[in-house]
Amino acid sequence: MSRYLISWKVGGEAGFGIKSAGLTFAKVCKRAGYFVFGYDEYPSLIRGGHTTYQVTVSESPVASTAEEVDILVALNKDTFTRHAKELNHGSVVIYDKTAAPITLTEAQKEMHIKLVHIPLALLTEQAKGQPVMRNTISLGASQAVIGLPFSMLASVITQTFGHKSALIETNITAARLGYDYVRKEYPKLDFKTKLWNKPDGKELLLTGNDAIALGALAADLRFYVAYPMTPSSSILHYLAGKASSQKLVVKHAEDEISVINMALGASHAGVRAMxxxxxxxxxxxxxxxxxxxxxxxxxxxVNAQRPGPATGLPTWTEQGDLRFVMHAAQGEFPRIVLAPGDHAECFYMTAKAFNWADRYQVPVILLTDKFLGESHRTVEPFDVKRVTVDRGKALMSDAALRNAKAYKRYKVTADGISPRSIPGQKNGVYLANSDEHDEFGFSDEESANRIEQVRKRARKFALAAREINGAMLYGSPKAKKTVVAWGSMKGPVQDAIAWLHPSQQRKINFLHLNVLWPFPSETVAQVLGRAKTVLLVENNSTAQLGGLIRQQTGIYLEHKLLKYDGRPLYPSEIKERLLML
Structure with missing residues (x-):
């Protein structure tokens, strides 16, 4: 059983306009009333190297990329060589036999794979366009194969190029040439799935990084600073574009040490910083x-994970930093670690991150990754009314400070949260000291004071553990099989379960964790304790969540599905493993 209609992939050398072509195809399908999920893969090179963009199209929400390909647009022979093994029965390959000669094997012929030759170079000349416009011609050809009207592609092209009328005209001409060529030369092409134009829904098409940026703006972000680093860079790009209209300071600093110290200065001064x-x-x-x-x-x-150590695989994906961020920095102090599972959680959990940072006066780390951060997905519009700005009970007003006899920034309190002033407030002066300090902020190395301040900070974490629960169970609590995963694996797991037969779905539930620290030990222990069989799914090699579960609950998870080649897990891989248990 499959939930998706079409899996379309375009591939070629970096610089061929692969991502723009993929995003255009996704927009067309979205406008036709379908749900889409788009994911690109590219090498860590300035130019050259193999690049792809894959779009999964479905009549219902889809949250992951398919392993199989139904339409492969091969802008060079290397694309076919690399991805032929992904082709489905009845797949179509769009290619230029002059530039990329392809010969099907007997096995591929038995799968009824169809080759659709498009003279890309010749049609590009006819359109009076640049060589990169081969991607646009291929889009027109793809449009003809899936059966959607050409006007939808023309509309997206027009919107993409805005007021650049010459580019609009040339690209529409190129796309029309590809579209007409397929209609004329392959009139009997019988592609297995045809799309039809349905009413366009209200869904948004955006990336996880876009959603993080929007969630931060909804939470009253006022200072964002970063040094570009894949796969987090698009957050910087998005917010820089909104800086003026949102009265936001956005800084591209010289290095990451400067980045975080500038942000701490902004936060110390009273504005929300990320x-x-x-x-x-x-x-x-x-x-x-x-x-x-x-x-x-x-x-x-925001730590957008990619495979390490060192430079590792800088443009690929992994969930390898969980244990690192939980314990990073010398000594012991509270921090909160969040891991949104989908684009909606990227928005809402980012907003919550600011509230929790203010409430508990701690660093809050948002763990995402390349798969979640850079993938495009159709999502319901975010409800900004659900976002509240809570600066915490301890942010003192001017009136409260006027009545304070002696302001103690690090006052020992029952819940560990001390009153906080903003520079410039009368009677709110204190010393923000990197040494251990007393309640006023002055250095104090006495034993009693050290114990008192350590315990005070620890009480904040204990409070957060009582108030925050980041474990969500999907499916029946009585199911015999439980899948457990964290962060970006939510989509692939949910799609895998949805693609099972209903009789099998009823036997499986899914425990997803989007708050990893403080760890929801009680909920996890209860759910896993009821399950007959548990499958752990992670995008790393050491089962970092599995180790954390054993540390916090004593439960050892025998069955694991771990992937660590820089690629995300596919629903088909999870589905196959579930059927084996």
Whole structure:
């Protein structure tokens, strides 16, 4: 059983306009009333190297990329060589036999794979376009194969190029040539799935990084600073474009050490601040995160994971930083670690991250990855009314400070949360000290004071553990099989279960964790304790969540599905493993 209608992939050399072609195809299908999920893969090169963009099209919400391909647009022979094994029965390959000669094997012929030759170079000349416009011609050909009216593609092209009338005309001409060529030369082409134009829904088409940026703006973000690092860079790009209209300060700093210290300064001054990076950049921020811990300065840190160590695979995906961010920086201090599972959670959990940072006066780390952050997906419009701005009970008013006899920034309180002033408030002066300090902020190395301040900070974490539960169970609590995963694996797992037969679906539930620290030990222990069989799904090699579960609950998970080649897990891989249990 499959939930998707078409899996379309375009591939070629970097610089061929692969991503723009993929996003255009996704927009067309979205406008036709379908749900889409788009994911691109590219090498860590400035130019050259193999690049793809894959779009999964469905009549119902889809949250992952398919392993199989129904339409392969091969802009060079290398694309076919690499991806022929992904072709389905009855798939179509769009190619130029002059530039990329392809010969089907006997096995591929038995699968009824159809080759659709388009003279891309010749049609590009006829359109009076640049060689990169082969991608646009291929889009027109794809449109003819799936059966959608050409006007939909022309509309997306017109919107994409805005007021650049010459580019609009040339690209529409190129797309029309590809469309007409298929209609004329392949009139009997019988592609297995035809799409029809349905009413366009209200859904948005955006990336996880877009959703994080929007969630931060909804939460009253006022200062964003970053040093570009894949796969977090598009957050910087998006917010920079909104800086003027949203009265937001956006800084591209010289390195990650400067990034986090600038953000801490902004937060100390009273505005909500966020930084974005990946694992290597976060490594440089570690000492300053400790400064946030001891000065109890709120900050939101986005760590968009990619495979390490060192440079690793800088343009691919992995869930390898969980244990790192949980314990980064010397000493012990509270922090909160979140891992949104989909684009909607990217929006709402980012907003919550700011509230929790202010409420508990701690660093809050938002763990995403390349798969979630850079994938495009159709989602319901976000409800901004669900977002509230809570600066925390301890942010003191001018009136409260006027009545305070002696302001103690690090006052020992029952819940560990101390009153917080903003620079410039009368009677609110204190010392933000990186040394251990007393209640006023002055250095104090006495034993009793050290114990008192450590325990005070620890009580904040205990409070957060009581108030925050990031474990969500999908499906029947009585199911015999439980899948457990965290962060971006939510989509592939949910799609895998949905693609099972209903009789099998009823036997499986899914425990997803989007708050990893403080760990929801009680909920996890209850759910896993009831299950007869548990499958752990992670995009890393060491089962980091599995180790955390054993540490916090004593439960060892025997069955694991781990993937760590830089690629996301496919629903088909999860489905296959579930059927084996």
């Amino acid at each position: 930084v974005g990076t990946s694992g290597g950049g976060f490594s440089l921020m570690v000492e300053a995160q400790g400064l946030a811990g001891i000065t109890e300065t709120p900050i939101v840190i």
